[in-house]
Amino acid sequence: xxxxxxxxxxxxxxxxxxxxxxxxxxxxxxxxxxxxxxxxxxxxxxxxxxxxxxxxxxxxxxxxxxxxxxxxxxxxxxxxxxxxxxxxxxxxxxxxxxxxxxxxxxxxxxxxxxxxxxxxxxxxxxxxxxxxx
Numbered sequence: 001x002x003x004x005x006x007x008x009x010x011x012x013x014x015x016x017x018x019x020x021x022x023x024x025x026x027x028x029x030x031x032x033x034x035x036x037x038x039x040x041x042x043x044x045x046x047x048x049x050x051x052x053x054x055x056x057x058x059x060x061x062x063x064x065x066x067x068x069x070x071x072x073x074x075x076x077x078x079x080x081x082x083x084x085x086x087x088x089x090x091x092x093x094x095x096x097x098x099x100x101x102x103x104x105x106x107x108x109x110x111x112x113x114x115x116x117x118x119x120x121x122x123x124x125x126x127x128x129x130x131x132x133x
Contacts (some may be wrong), residue, residue: 026070034066034074035059057107065114073121081113
């Protein structure tokens with residue numbers, strides 16, 4: 001018997017929100033922004049390349065990062081993860097371990113971006129540039 005994912009997901013989100021792990025309402029806004037961005041990027045990659053370029057695990061990590069870091073922290077994590085992924089891809093390409101159109105996973109770079117963003121988020125939020133309210 002297979003356990004459906006939806007009840008477990010709802011229970012996990014309720015535990016995180018009601019358990020006080022989300023320090024502000026911005027976490028829910030960040031999770032919503034991350035989900036919409038992830039699904040849009042998934043559809044766009046499927047439309048452009050004919051295959052999924054942004055997987056379900058990337059969307060899930062983005063939602064959890066948005067829930068914990070908020071919308072601004074999600075933007076920072078995505079930016080840092082993209083830079084780490086670019087560096088990793090260039091290193092693999094220059095070392096000859098990656099072909100020209102060969103894909104490689106984004107999730108390790110995105111996870112590293114989330115970890116670094118969690119550390120430097122107070123500095124990021126103290127900067128005068130704001131994307132929204």
